[in-house]
Every structure is written in structure tokens, then in C-alpha cells.
Amino acid sequence: MQKEHNLSKNQKIIFDLIDKSGEPMKAYAILFNVQKKGIKAPLQVYRALDKLVEIGKIHKIESRNAFIACQNSSCQISKATAFSICESCENVSEISNSKLSKYLSNFEDDSGMRYSKYNLEFFGLCKKCKSK
Amino acid sequence: MQKEHNLSKNQKIIFDLIDKSGEPMKAYAILFNVQKKGIKAPLQVYRALDKLVEIGKIHKIESRNAFIACQNSSCQISKATAFSICESCENVSEISNSKLSKYLSNFEDDSGMRYSKYNLEFFGLCKKCKSK
DNA sequence: TTATAAATGTTATATTATTACATAACGTTA
DNA sequence: TAACGTTATGTAATAATATAACATTTATAA
Incomplete structure (x- = not known):
């Protein structure tokens, strides 16, 4: 089982967006989408992405520089x-x-x-x- | 066996550099190294890299945004x-x-x-x- | 509670890669 | 060899991706 992580505000906003989209999203597309929620700067996005990748909630598609929600919710597969x-x-x-x-x-x-x-x-x- | 490709001038300069280095090189590090040979612009580097990747002489290490010479000279392994x-x-x-x-x-x-x-x-x- | 770590906010900047357009060199084949 | 299509080159500008540095706030836990 995956450890339950309490996502911070920005992490949650960004994870929800990626998760709902169901497809890989690029960092600046994410930024554009969350600006109305108060996330204004690239760094805020990248920081949340880094953390989400670290805890396995999302993965980076390296060949596309894009991020997708983990689809294996039940297993420790982020590595x-x-x-x-x-x-x-x-x-x-x-x-x-x-x-x-x-x-x-x-x-x-x-x-x-x-x-x-x-x-x-x-x-x-x-x-x-x-x-x- | 791999098809023999005749590399163009820029392709050869850039391939030789990467091949001799023996380790992954980043595009702008390559650019810096070949400026004395007349290759002045990023695009010249990226064009040569694209071609070299296409014909399998080098590979891109996606997680590092870097390029390394193919070490399997004898086989068709670029895919x-x-x-x-x-x-x-x-x-x-x-x-x-x-x-x-x-x-x-x-x-x-x-x-x-x-x-x-x-x-x-x-x-x-x-x-x-x-x-x- | 207090101190430590984690997260946020903001500005600026670094790094990686492409668009657009003009010209030159190469390879084929008529 | 001339004409054509393809590949490669040159150059400037700019787009897209990502991080550094610093100040502040919030959460965690000892």
C-alpha cells in the first residue's frame, strides 16, 4: 500500500488538475490552468511537480517533458x-x-x-x- | 550491419566530439566546444544531433537531456x-x-x-x- | 512552545529547443 | 551537364523548459 500523503494546497491543486485531465500535461500548460487559483509562477508549479513525482502521485514522461497521474494507485511503483x-x-x-x-x-x-x-x-x- | 552513412561536415564535427568524449554531452556544451570550428548557433547543433539520432550514431539520454555515442556499433539497435x-x-x-x-x-x-x-x-x- | 522542516511567494535568470527565412551543396537522372 | 529535388547550412529571433536566490509563512513534532 502507498503511504497516504497529505498534499499541500498547491500540490493538491496541481495534482487534481493532472489527474482530471487523464493525460500528460506540460508544466507551462499546468501553470496556465492554475493561474486563476493563485499559482502565478513557474517555480510554484515545478516545486509541486517535484514533490508529486517524489511521492509517486505523478510520473514524468521524459521523452515528452510532461507529467501524468499515476494509474497504479495501489502499488509502490514510482521507482x-x-x-x-x-x-x-x-x-x-x-x-x-x-x-x-x-x-x-x-x-x-x-x-x-x-x-x-x-x-x-x-x-x-x-x-x-x-x-x- | 548498420548502413554506412556519409556524415556531413557539421554532423561529423559533432559526432566526433561526442564520440571522443565517451560520455553524455549536452547540446550547449557541444556548441561551446565546436564554436572554434565555425558552428556558431544552437540550431546547427540541434540539426546535426537530430540527424545523428535518426541514423543511430548517437542516442539521447532523455532523463538528462544529453547525447551519447552509440556503443553498439555493429547492430541495428537505435530503436x-x-x-x-x-x-x-x-x-x-x-x-x-x-x-x-x-x-x-x-x-x-x-x-x-x-x-x-x-x-x-x-x-x-x-x-x-x-x-x- | 520552540525549533525544525516543509511549503509558499516573488523576481530574475539559466537552460534547452524551435520557427522562420535565405542560401548553398549534393545526388540523381534526363 | 543542366535541371531538379533533397539535404545541409547560416543567421537572427524567440519559444519552451527549468532553476537560483532570497524572504516569508505554515505545518510538524520534540
């Missing part, structure tokens, strides 16, 4: 993330596949280095876009 | 990349593991979406940093 990204419509969804996460969490390479964290991004065309 | 990143010293190396790449290249999730490309970044502490 082991995998996403499916459609290169046409830019739809992103979090992959929740226990075989995959087990495989990657236990992965060791020749260096003997053990990994505490990973991020995987898959790219392709989603069903809709493929059939166009 | 299936995996990296090991030390969070302390920021050392990055490309993982070349056929089991891993086979596993990921064949991965399918519930959506039935088939992936043409992936990028995986592992994080942890390298041996040196772990023993400090």
Missing part, C-alpha cells in the same frame, strides 16, 4: 515505471504488467550494478491510429 | 535502447544485453499495441560510488 506512447496521437498510458516489472526490477547486467529504479518508454501506434 | 545511469557520478553506459532486448522487443501489453521502439533507463549507484 519502476513503464509507459506506452502513441507517436501519432501522443496518447500515453502507464503499463502495469507484473511480469515486466518483475523482470526489470531483477535485471542485472554484466557490470554487476544493481538498479534501484528504472523508466521505460515504449513507442508505437495505438489501435486507433494504426487503423487510419 | 531499442537501454542505459545504465549512476545517480551519483552520472556515469552512463549503454546496456547491450540480447535477452533484455529480445524480451522488450517482443513485449506486448493488454492493449494489443505493438511497439516499434523503446527506451529504457536504469538508475542506481555504480560500483565506485557504492563503495564510497
